[in-house]
Amino acid sequence: MTDTRTPPAEPGAVLLRAGRFLRRGTASPDLHSIGLAGGREADAFYRDRWSHDKVVTSTHGVNCTGSCRWNVFVKDGIITWETQATDYPSVGPDRPEYEPRGCPRGAAFSWYTYSPTRLRYPYVRGVLLEMYREAKARLKDPVLAWADLQGDPGRRRRYQRARGKGGLVRASWDEMVELVAAAHVHTIKAHGPDRIAGFSPIPAMSMVSHAAGARFHSLIGAPMLSFYDWYADLPVASPQVFGDQTDVPESGDWWDAAYLIMWGTNVPVTRTPDAHWMAEARYRGQKVVVVSPDYADNTKFADQWLHPHPGTDAALALAMGHVVLKEFFVDRETPFFTDYVRRFTDLPFLVTLAERDGAYVPAKFLRAADLGQGGEDARWKTVVLDETTGRAVVPNGSLGFRWNEADQGRWNLDLGDVGPHLTLHGHEAAAGVEVLLPRFDTDGGPHGQGRGEAVRRGVPATRLGGPGGPLVTTVFDLLLAQYGVARPGVPGTWPASYEDPADPCTPAWQETHTSVPAAACVRVAREFARTAERSKGRCMILMGAGTNHWFHSETIYRAFLALLQLTGCQGRNGGGWAHYVGQEKCRPLTGWASLAGGLDWTRPPRQMIGTGYWFLHTDQWRYDRFGADVLASPLGEGRFRGMTGADCLALSARAGWMPSYPTFDRSPLELGEVSGDPVAEAVAELRAGTLRFACEDPDAPENWPRIVTLWRANLLGSSAKGAEYFTKHLLGTHSSLRAQEAAPGERPRDVVWHDEAPEGKLDLLLSLDFRHTSSTLLSDVVLPAATWYEKHDLSSTDMHPYVHAFSPAVDPPWQARTDFDTFKALAEKLSELAAGHLGVRRDLVASPHQHDTPGELAQPGGVVRDWKRGECEPEPGRTLPALTVVERDYTAIGAKFAALGPLAEAEGLPAKGITLRPDEEVALLRELNGAVRGGPAHGRPALDTAVKTANTILALSGTTNGRLAVQGFRTLGAKTGQEMAHLAAEHEGRRVTYADTQSAPVPVNASPEWSGSEHGGRRYTAFTQNTEQLKPWHTLTGRQHLFLDHDWMHELGEALPVYRPPLDMHRLFGEPRLGPDGTREVTVRYLTPHNKWSIHSEYQDNLFMLSLSRGGQSIWMAPQDADAIGVADDDWIEAVNRNGVVVARAIVSHRMPPGTVYMHHAQERTVNVPLAETTGMRGGIHNSLTRLILKPTHLIGGYAQFSWAFNYLGPTGNQRDEVTVIRRRGQEVEY
Amino acid sequence: MRVMAQIAMVMNLDKCIGCHTCSVTCKQAWTNRRGMEYVWFNNVETRPGQGYPRRYEDQEKWRGGWELNRRGALRLKAGGRFRKLAGIFSNPRLPEIKDYYEPWTYDYRNLTDAPLGTDYPVARPVSQLDGKPMKIAWSSNWDDNLGGAPAYGDLDPVVERVRREASDKVRFAYEESFMFYLPRICEHCLNPSCVASCPSGAMYKRAEDGIVLVDQDRCRGWRMCVTGCPYKKVYFNHRTGKAEKCTFCYPRIEVGQPTVCSETCVGRLRYLGVLLYDADKVTAAAGTADERGLYEAQLDVFLDPEDPAVRRAAEAADIPYDWIEAARRSPVHALISRYRVALPLHPEYRTMPMVWYIPPLSPVVDALTETGHDGEDAGNLFGAIDTLRIPLEYLAELFAAGDTGPVRASLEKLAAMRAHMRAVNLGEETDPGVAGAVGMAPDEIEDMYRLLAIAKYEERY
The missing domain is CATH 3.40.50.12770 (Nitrate reductase alpha subunit)
Known part of the structure; x- marks a missing residue:
């Protein structure tokens, strides 16, 4: 033991020694501490500060996906502050918990209650x-x-x-x-x-x-x-590919992934309460790759950072798909993958080929009606070629089996004895034919949509039913052609190798568009597929606004989804797509x-x-200054000639x-x-x-x-x-x-x-x-x-x-x-x-x-x-x-608003294609809520308070009412011929009430309202009902689609996954070309990702969030762009384009890629926004620089999964392709 | 041996997402009141960056903490007690408000009250100090996420030091970007220089749990503590004229609740626990001649609660049984002493800080991806540590007085854990050599994994 008994020899020791005699207490031998008894009353100051009268749990209803539970502290009838509740039911002993969910935005919410911006009166x-x-x-x-x-x-x-x-x-x-x-x-x-x-x-x-x-x-x-x-949060690819609005894994399922790519979603900022799952799963050996043009917050957690140019992500994903198809399907067969794609994707389905310019183009799915088959809905039954019999057969599960009585019980994915040919390559009756496929990546064209070129590749094809019959191939064969993966004996022009930069979709080709080194692309693709093979489909891609807010986002997403489908990752815990922007799930749907x-x-x-x-x-x-046909495929038929976006919208409306x-x-x-x-x-x-x-x-x-x-x-x-x-x-x-x-x-x-x-x-x-x-x-x-x-x-x-x-x-x-x-x-x-x-x-x-x-x-x-x-x-x-003619008694609106109407039980409640019959529930609600007396709603359950309404929502949903879940699964089981009720049987007697949800967060039941399962307390992920219960996806084939054969999809050249670059605003709208003009302006890509200090505009005006950020509207830019126009960090700048003007301050950082600025979403003009020099008027909001451009593919309806439902399908308000001019403005500002 | 107990904290920076929830919940609970507008008991800094207050780590300027005199004895860097007394009325080593930031608000009422005019009403910024319109020019978090790094990054004192050692190590260039977050509260040091600086004897370290507090009744507002604290975690309330600081949420700790910043940490990266230490060894340890020996010296001050002799001595020192048991279960003890993955912040300040940090892993630099450097591949596990984006030297300046050894050892353990667990995750055979390479047994690595990854509420606090 060192000698600490010697009093210190420091210069002030004499004072210390003297102090011993002047003060109460006992000094330690080294004179560095004094023991005091009593005198702790001073602590009362902070005890007092901490004291409170009650703690109430609540949450925030802002447009974020947090759904975090908060303790709200109240003292003297005043809300004082909030901290996160930690009372989530456990997710199991071997994984992290959901506690504590929250973020700084939510933690600052109580500021609003008594803030000077509070609206107190009408x-x-x-x-x-x-x-x-x-x-x-x-x-x-x-x-x-x-x-x-x-x-x-x-x-x-x-x-x-x-x-x-x-x-x-x-x-x-x-x-x-x-x-x-x-x-x-x-x-x-x-x-x-x-x-x-x-x-x-x-x-x-x-x-x-x-x-x-x-x-x-x-x-x-x-x-x-x-x-x-x-x-623009709706990923249109989801209805296109899955026939589903959006269904994704809960964040707890990230834990199950063995390989995680975060691609366009910045989890620490936009999924703050969930980010820990990602951080923690790495400790379980999960590999993490971040794809982001800036050094985003989540990059800190990555093993590797890929930074493609903004909006070029599809090129990278297609090249990864090229590697996967070549190495895991063509060079060697990977049984896990081929088994999956044959059962759960449209890849084995037959597609007709139509003659064009001495070659062929893919046309339509072959359907039973094309084979001369009659019967119910034969025009909606798609066809495969059976391996054993060599004949075209109609497997169960396509849309033609869904809506007619005769096919009850056959709407399922059970292939029975059918073994679909994935490819016609090597099939004795098949011969190679050349196919033309569009490409949009070449520079030029009056509108920047490519020079209108087609690539000439080939597929093995066969004629069914003799020389006059339809010439068909499989979707898989077309996919290989689209991805440029050659096979012996198949005609056409193919890339020489991965290093071929000219031909889509090689790794070297993507490098020319994205700047991501080809070797990195190959390596990540290989690791991804190899991990999927070893882990049986536990690879996940988190994707979000960064890749979903583009005009051509569905092409980006389809390239992502293809990767996941080819590797058997959809419908698996720990695998699949995880779309995280705006995708909030109303569980009691x-x-x-x-x-x-x-x-x-x-x-x-x-x-x-x-x-x-x-x-x-x-x-x-x-203000659309171009026709819809500028977007069309070089192989299109001129369907949009003379039409603008508004014309397409009008056609879509009048066609229903x-x-x-x-x-x-x-x-x-x-x-x-x-x-x-x-x-x-x-x-x-x-x-x-x-x-x-x-x-x-x-x-x-x-x-x-x-x-x-x-x-x-x-x-x-x-x-x-x-x-x-x-x-x-x-x-x-x-x-x-x-x-x-x-x-x-x-x-x-x-x-x-x-x-x-x-x-x-x-x-x-x-x-x-x-x-x-x-x-x-x-x-x-x-x-x-x-x-x-x-x-x-x-x-x-x-x-x-x-x-x-x-x-x-x-x-x-x-x-x-x-x-x-x-x-x-x-x-x-x-x-x-x-x-x-x-x-x-x-x-x-x-x-x-x-x-x-x-x-x-x-x-x-x-x-x-x-x-x-x-x-x-x-x-x-x-x-x-x-x-439909609907009778409305306008004098009874108030009475109807406050009572549950009779159609609930009389007609039942629609839920994703089935009907729930809540007869017992209506009787129960009459008891629980009380019945209305007199008036148009006499005798009906009352809905005159928010609590009664909450109870009614819970009672009428399968996720929170076990009886309805079981009933729904039985109804669905009758359609599919598959027993499904066991998924909810464990909770059949469960009735979640509002009071239950107040006392603690309540786990939901598995229900036919969604595509996954919480059965047995498992983590939720999408599509396990499909992969495990053989329930079809709600699509044309009943499988996940890589091929989309609607006329307008062909017209746009997007029948197969394809790379479409960001819109060229210079060519479309006459905005300046990207780059500095050499004097005082620089033209840059204008991206509006989500903000760290707000959720949309909410919290942006909150004093705490403003104090932790720059205190007003700001735009992040790279030093190269700032230097080009003489802008220093924190200078006032103006961003100007044809749509409007924004005044903000510059944040200059090397984490930004040159040529791109970020104005974080929805900062609002209400706080610290001066008058613009450009106009003399108040500067605008981030969307003052954007505008809508309709994409015709989003308007398709009335065709299988291309059918409208609320928030399920529709044109997106995308805004990512925009550009803006940035100028340094006078630094003296006026408000 | 004089056994004392302290509640200490470990933050796993590898998990920190930089969200600042801790800062906001702390501020809401403790410092959203007049006189404290600029004060964040808990703040989060993006590193590289200047921190809050600006350049607080520049002890050449602020002279916080301790140093050794020519005879090798500890003395306050700001000068001994005579000098303190001499400068009591004009302390020259005090950060000004601009070094923190001038707190502001907005004229929000204008949004409601604006008469009909010609343009949208707006709420313009006004100072919270004098109520006058102001231009916002700095804040507690101005350089968040590398904002302004090309302009101010060179002013990070740690960057300055790293460049002194190896000039090419930190460049603010897109391809070489790196960052991480450093949440900071009071260190509740074993050898607190703030306490030693106080001329009024108003600051004290509680004997039962080691929490360092300001007696609000005795504080005379001399602000010597502000100077003395090298972490600048004592603040001056300009309304009451007294010093205030992080209390380690003692009203919560005393009733068995974690601190607000810990419980509300959505990254789940904070651990609280009891440490037993030998109070007799503190001064000598703080006086270790070589700065790079301070980490080991502080480890040596901590006592092993599994040692029966320590437990007997603890009981003799009137430490309650449940505290001794808590010390045995302490996650903080495990991370600091058993696994040795947590490190002290700026041990060279010689205050013996009691909030420790696990350093962050980071992506490997792109230039090396083709070589297959990879954080979880056992084959090149340790090569990857040298190619991480965050230079080891930067972390070493923060956590080990410039010695890369302890930082490397900690990161290697994290990397080995990932490699080992990847095999477990994929249901494949584990290679015991992976754990062995970092001096751990596979079981031990799995225990550490459990503590770092699964980390249930009751295991964190």
Whole structure:
């Protein structure tokens, strides 16, 4: 032991020694410590600070996937702070737990409760209020007052022009509810209910709040606007490939992966509570590869970082696929892989070849009808070649087995004795033929979409049934041709080796596009496939906005998915795709969907594709300066000649592919109340041309939307791609828009052009929020909402397997109300005002051919026929939208809102193609919620509170009601002929109530509402019902698709996975070429990834988040770009393009790749945004620089998995291909 | 042997995602009040970076911590007690508000109250100190995620030191990017220079758990502690005029709850536990002549709770039985002493810090990918450590007074664990040589894996 007894000889020791005698206590021998007794009262300061009266668990209903459970601390009736709850049920002894879920954004939420940006009272723009009061005083009727105001263009434009410019005044709840209800009654009366719309995204994040407003809109016949596709978070490849909206593993399943590629998703930032699974799984020997153009936060965890140029990811993935196909399928067979693809993908299915230019092009899937087979739905049964018999056979499971009685029990993936040929190579009757395949990667062409070249490769093919029969090959053979993997004896031009840079899809070829070294590509591909083989499919790709927000994202995703399918990774724990952007899972799906759609009272609800809606009504279509045919394949047939994006949208609407609201150029109430059969009348008028679709003339005043309500949403500060088009045309206030409209030769073929574009289409913009946003500032009326710590609601996510509750820590302060209470008040007031103005009306509802219904059989063979051009007859439900007459008693909206309607049990509840019968549940809810007495809902279960609504959602969903799950699996089992009920049997007696979800997060049951299983407490991953229970995917073949044969897919050249580079904004819109101009400007790619300090615009205005970031809007740029224009870190800059202007400060960092800037998503113009030098006006939001461009492939409908469902399919509001000019601006700024 | 017990913390930087949740929950609970606007008891720094306050590691300037005098005895780097007393009214070694940052807020009410005008209303920034409009120019986290690194990265004192040793080691270039996060709280040192600096005797280290606190009644606001702390984790409340610092959440610790920063760490990277140490050895250990010996010296101060003699001595020192048992189960003890993967932050400050860190692995540099360097492949396991993006020298300057040895040893253990577990994961035969190469048995590696990867709540705290 060292001698510590010697007192220290340090210079001050004399003082220390002296101090011994001056102070209480005992000094240690070295004089470095003194023992004191007592005197600890000073500790009380922090004890006091820590003390609190109660802790309430709740969560955050923002648009993130966290669904984290939080302890909210309350002292003296005031919310003080929050910390994460840790009471998640265990996921097992051998893996990490979900606790503690949370992130800094959520941890800062309580700031909002009492913040100076809190909305405490209803607000209305003063000029509107004055005019409304004046009119009402004069006319003594709120509805007439609103009508009077709208009838006068001068007064109408006056308050429209004031939008966004301050002047909000406090008003009373009663007056505002009356004004809003009156506006609704007038609009329904004068224009029809489909001129009203509601927008509120992501129900999973607060189901009751979402459902309340959606129910109000559905009951009055107003469309709800979709969000998943609008946000561009919908991976269109998912419906295309899987026939599913999106289904992904919970984050706990990352743990099971042996190889993890994070490709375009920055997990520590966007999946903060889940990121630990990734960090921890590495310790279990998981290998991690990050693919990201910047040195992203997750790169820290990677074994390897690949940084392709932005938007070129498909090239890398295709080259990896090339390696996998060559080394694991052609050079040697990998039984695990071939067995998988034969059973679970469309690769063995036969495809016909059509002659073209002395060679062939792939055409359509061969179907039973092509072989002369009759029977039910033979046009929907796809065909393979059987190994044993050598004959073409029709295996179970394709769409033709799904919707008819005769094939009950045969909709399954059981191949029986059939052994499908994967390839015709080596087949005695097959001979090689040359095929032409499109490529888009060559430079040039007037629109930058390639020079229109085709590659000439080959496939083994055979004629079925003699010389006159169809020439066919397999999808697998086509895939090898597409990926450039040669085989002996197959004709065509093929890459010489991996090092061949000229020919798609070699590793060297991808290097020329992505900059990723070919050797790295080969190595990762090899490791990936080798690991999949060794681990039996436990390789996973996490993907997200970075690869999904591009115009051609589905091509990127299909290249990813192909990798996973070829290696047997889909439908495996630890394997498969993990799409993580905007993919929130409303686990109690059926209950929520039924209440939100008002399906218990009237069907069908109106639901609209968000992107199509905004594209038309903000007039962005007028600024398309190119036709849709610039996107077409060199092998296309000219289907888009003369058509613009708006024309494609109009065709899609009139064919019933996609929904379209407002639907007709006349009120649907007028159409529903004609003498005779309204459906027949409407068809006759359409044929005659006296009735037209509103989308064919969106600028005509009779076709404008009139009211939009936003709640749980900040559309205009966040997702409004083309924000300046919104303010100019939809809202009629000021705008920084500088784009040129289409010149006469560039305008639509079918859609009507008005010389003067309208400004100010909307009569009323209403928002409900608890804070000020760009949306509230632009709204005419703002109603103060309760925060998430002030209400009852439900939350779930796909990132974890639990449902849990929001519980109020305090009551809504000041005059805030919950969304539920607000919509209930609106529904009641509307009913009251409807008397005398509306009463009972008949509404003609048009709805598209819907996925998971027989409607998906509308268009055999994917052959496009347009009745308007005389290619077929207009036939509702086949070539036209389905037309339904719905009776609406507008005086009963309030009563219906607050009661569960009789259709719940009378017609059952639709759930992914089956019907749940909740008869026992309705009886139970009558007991639990109490019954309504008197009025139109007499005797029905009450839904007059948020808690009752929550209980009803839980009771009507299989995930939270074991009886319905088992019942659903039995129904499904009858269709598939496979016993499936065992998946939920363990929970048959389970009924999750709202109280259960309050006391702890509750794990959900396996249910036919989803494609995976939680059976036995396993981690959830998608498609295990398919791979293990042999339930088909909801696609044409019933398998995962690599080949898509719809006419428009061929027209775009995307029948097979293919590389399409980012759009060339220089060639399409005349933006400057990328790079510095040598003086004061640099043109760069403009990417808007998710922000570390906010979730969309939420939290961005939060003082804590602003204090931890740069305190306002910022743009990250590389030092090379900054140097080129003399910008230093933290300088003020302006980003300018034709769409608008952004003012921000530069963050210069070497982690950024040159030529690309990041403006993190939704930073908002409300905080610290000065006036722009360019315009003299307030700088814009991140979406001021973007705009919508429609991709025709997203508009396909009525064809198997290409059939519309809400948020399942639709055009995406993609924005990643945009470019901007960056300039250094004067550093003295004005606000 | 004089046995004392302390609650200590280990943070596994290899798991830190840099999310700052710890900072926010800490601030919400403890410092969101007037006078403390600029204060983050817990902050997270992106490294390379200057930290908070700026360049706090530059002890040539701030003179925090201890040094050895010519006779080899410890003295406060800022000068002995005479000098302290002399400078008591004008302490020259104090960070100014701009070194932390000027806290701000916004004129949020303008959004609601703006009269009808010609443009969108906006909330402009105003100072929280004087309420006047201001330009935001620095914050506690300004260089987050390498923001501004080309401009300010050279000012990172650790970068300066590494470059002094090997000039080519740190370059701020895209292809050579690297970063990691360093969450920091008070170190609750065994040899706290803040306590020794306080002229009022207002600072104390609690005997029962080692937590270092400021007595709010006795503090006279001399701020010598601010100077004395080399980690700059004592702050001055400009409203009360008293020093405040991280309390290790003692109101929670005392009732068996982990600190707020630990429990709310979504990376699950914080471990709390009891360490037993020999109080008699502290001064000598802190006075170890060679800076690079300080890590080993501090390890030597810690006592092995499995040693019956230690346990007897602990009982004799009135350490409760459950604390002694907690020391045996302590994850902190396991990570620091048993597996030796955790290292002290800046041992050269000689304060004997008690918040330790597991250094981060990072991707191998691209130039070497073709050679097959790979973090989990046993064949070239240790070659990979030398090709990691984060230079070993940088980590060594933080955690081992510049000695790469302990850092390399720790990273090699992590890499060996990954290689071993990969075989387990794939259901393949494990190679005992992998564990053996880092001086561990396969069982031991699996125990460490359990602690680092599975880490259930009750095993972390």
